[in-house]
Amino acid sequence: MDNNANDQFFKDKVLGHPAGLFVLFFTEMWERFSYYGMRAILVIFLTGLLTDENPGWEWTSSAALSLLGTYAMLVYLTPLMGGWLADNKIGYKRAVVIGALLMTLGHAAMAVETPTFLYIGIAFLILGNGFFKPNMTSIISKMYEGHDEKKDGAYNIFYMGVNAGAFIGIMLCGWVGEKIGWSYGFGLAGIFMLLGMLQFYFAQPLFGSIGDKPVKSKSEEGAESNVHRNEASIKLNHFIPIDYLLIGIFTISALIFIINDPLSKIGNIQTFNFTVAGMTDSLFFALLAAITFILLLIIRMPRYVAIERDKMIAFAIFCLFTIFFWAAFEQAAGSLPIYTRDYTNRVLEGGAATTFKIVDLIVTVVPLGIITFVLLSLFRKTFNRIGLSNLILGSSFVIVWAIVIYKLYIEFQSTETEVPVTWFAILNSLFIIMFAPLFTKWWDSKYNPPASVKYFLGLFLLGIGFGFLAFGAKDVPAGAQTASLSMAWLVLAYLFHTLGELCLSPMGLSYLSKLIPPRMIAFMFGVYYLAIAIGNKLAHYVGGDIEKITNEHGLSTFFLIFTFIPIGIGVISLLLHPLLKKLMHGVR
Template sequence: MNTTTDNFFENKVMGHPAGLFVLFFTEMWERFSYYGMRAILVIFLTGAILGDNPGWAWETPAALSLLGTYAMLVYLTPLMGGWLADNKIGYRNAVVIGALLMTLGHASMAIETPTALYIGIAFLILGNGFFKPNMTSIISKMYEGHNDKKDGAYNIFYMGVNAGAFLGILLCGWVGEKIGWSFGFGLAGIFMFFGMLQFYFAQSLFGKLGDKPNKIKNKEEALKAAEKTEVKLNKFLTIDYLLIGVFAVSALIFIINDPLSKIGNIQTFNFTIAGMTDSLFFALLAAITFIVLLVIRIPRYTKIERDRMIAFTIFCLFTIFFWAAFEQAAGSLPLYTRDFTNRILEGNSALVFKIIDLIVTIVPLGIITYVLLSLFKQTFKKIGLSNIILGFSFLIVWAIVLYKIYIEFQAHETEVPVTWFAILNSLFIIIFAPLFTKWWDSKFNPPASVKYFLGLALLGIGFAFLAFGARNVPAGAQTASLSMAWLVFAYLFHTLGELCLSPMGLSYLSKLIPARMIAFMFGVYYLAIAIGNKLAHYVGGDIEKITQEYSLSTFFLIFTIIPIAIGFISLVLHPLLKKLMHGVK
């Protein structure tokens, strides 16, 4: 046991420190705002400029280029935010700063002007960098000496992640589509603001945990760690720094130039090489440079370390392909849902949907409210103001939910919101995550290569449903009335794939990589996710072009064939990966 963290377990909620549930709700509101905004961004940008709730009528490549750059930077800025928290400002200050920046970002986006949009997205990217890495860091510190409780703590925390995603998509999506886009963006900001205040006024629960770092103490710990290890460090050489510089500059040019060229028709360099645009050239240069860096650097480690890092790098490549397909859920899938799906329900069909919507809304919200009341019982005397803010925010949620239900049941005809289908991912995670946890803890727990195969194959099967459903949509069609069932099946299999593959990255990072190199390889892993997100919307932006030249079914076949093929490569590589992992399971 760790006496410095034992006091956190004095006031327990559901067997865990009350502070964990403060983090649970803080993260829930942040995910509410993130997924709520993301759910309506592309539909708003590409929506018709005329009508009751007009959009901006952007071209699809422009809208998805902006989304892709945003999603990419969201996974890169935490590397800097984590470093600042570790070395300068402390975890708790970083969370408050991040939440404040994201609140300002959402508020700016609610203004609905191009300048406000770009400022808002910049604030969201910076705020996410401060916020994202430091919530889990606080949990890690809180549970030092209580490793037997840590898995359960992270499970509870990630339920907060999914609860926030679920409620954010549901409410911001409905408000944005049915009432007005500004209200949808604004709602995301309101709850981010409440999350910040709730966390700020609950800090007394954490004691000195997450305070500004003690530089002298950190230096002493670093020296002790260096004395204990007998491993020769792999120092960065001049060639390493040169490659990192070329990679960083090339990647930055691509990240900036891609949206500039597609949104504002601003060509930063305006050249073509071997048929490649300047954006694609710099993207390829960045990719090649980074691969060369890994090829040069990794062999300089000892044999076992080298082999395990190679195995982890291969897993990172699989990760890129997974997210490049999976993240169509934020870009091309909403467009498919809006333009090619029959979402009008009447009679018994409408009634059945209303009942299903009622159940999937009220039941999760009721469970979360029960957790809220449990937290109140344990902490109201100590952090009353934080509890009041949290309680008030839930009253607003319940008011919006009840108003939504009332409006929907009054309507004779139901038009299912485009964003409603995105809640299925969080819903399926909540349903199936416990089953997968039991599977991984059993004697039937498959090896890494099989998990990556399952994740990629299930993802591909999800897109196969969409490709099959769109098989009769002719080339060039701009609308269709396909069954909503294809979307439900797609989200189900995508989620099952996510449960197989998504948790594996950080798990194998901790198992395969020595502690002194985790920071570098953590950056590699986050870079893989960032590239996957950008690639997803770079390719997804061509949905209209591919549909015009070939067919809608062809577009989804691309995301069927490639993930399944990569999954089979994972299976074929199993003997090699097993050898490279040197006993790590």
């Protein structure tokens, strides 16, 4: 794209950036609102008692987390297909609209509160995420072509929208779901997904031809042929029959595991109904998939040019660390809500209740006030061009403010306060907003640590967070169904988990861009997303045993698993520093 063509986007600026960036900011914010809002209440709804005032379905934690794990895993895999479709067939803007519409239908289906509609809803959410997720950042990348010096700031603003959406979504969907009714919580997520989609759809005049259906010009076709000619001079690592065989075994085994695991735990449906060396069919196929994928990497990597091979091995090691990190970190969506509900004293009285209400008011109103200021700034610059989009966006904020005021009114009426289970999940977004600027300054300074140290810090801090939970639960006897532990342990856990995330999470894509040659980016991007997907599934596969481990060994033992394993893997990262430094060939 001609750089001068992109200058038009910088004429109408909001906070120094094109107005179109803030349309994307709010679209992504509503999508994250709906995703995190739904996820915050899913497990506590599924495992809630049938006899409560706001009854759940009384599923076992194993069944609930098995479903959540399969959902979370597929959420990270479908964007690979959605990104390809947008790049080659339908364009980014259409993909975003299709994805948002599918997710709206998904949330609406979940609000019906029947098993059939739950599964239909989750299927729509997975497919919709595949269309939506990869293409928002693609539009930003195209918008800022020729303005690379502004890209870092643009992505920082965009990811603030991600955290703002997660923050508000967890707070409002969580409160509405727990205090009013689960259907209303799921429905609220769907309403804002729909409003976000409509706001984006009617703002498309701001984006011009960016994100339209791709049409290759002759010059692009000529450039592509030149790339192919250039690649012909490079020693390419073509796929051979053994590669395809391993990919086939891996794909089939992984799909069997992904589908069979929730089927067996929710409906007691055993797809193959066999055991091997004491392993269930689900676990057998999971291990088969893991072994074949490792074999594929071992067979393919030696066939690359030496320096490329070394860098890809280094990145593969980072992907392995990534699996272990997310396997522990994602307990926040599965086992931690169960711990919060059943083992934490969330009832506050007197001065403690008043203090919490004031803190809750500040952390709710201040971020929302700042985002509303950004909204008004966007209105002033774009109302003449995209008035309908602005009206839809404004209406969504009126609804948010109305719910927030009602929530605060209800909370301040009571002398006793029960902190919602979902309230603690907002701490992650809150801590990210607080500490991300400090970590950015650290990484930009001369004290920026090497990759192995960053991975060590991320895993070590994550393990320490679980260590607080293990220490807090040390006196809870094995088999206890409830306890009254201090909320302070949860706050400390979320703080250290977030600090660990800030050390490790941004590193994956950064080292992908630095270590992997351009022609291999797509393949290794898939490997990286696969690592996160495996971590998410593994998190809830292990986390689903919270009831079993707590009954047999105690709650503290459950959290010690997630204390020692991340710290141990972190120490391995430190010990591998000399090897990783050599493999990275000067890349920092």
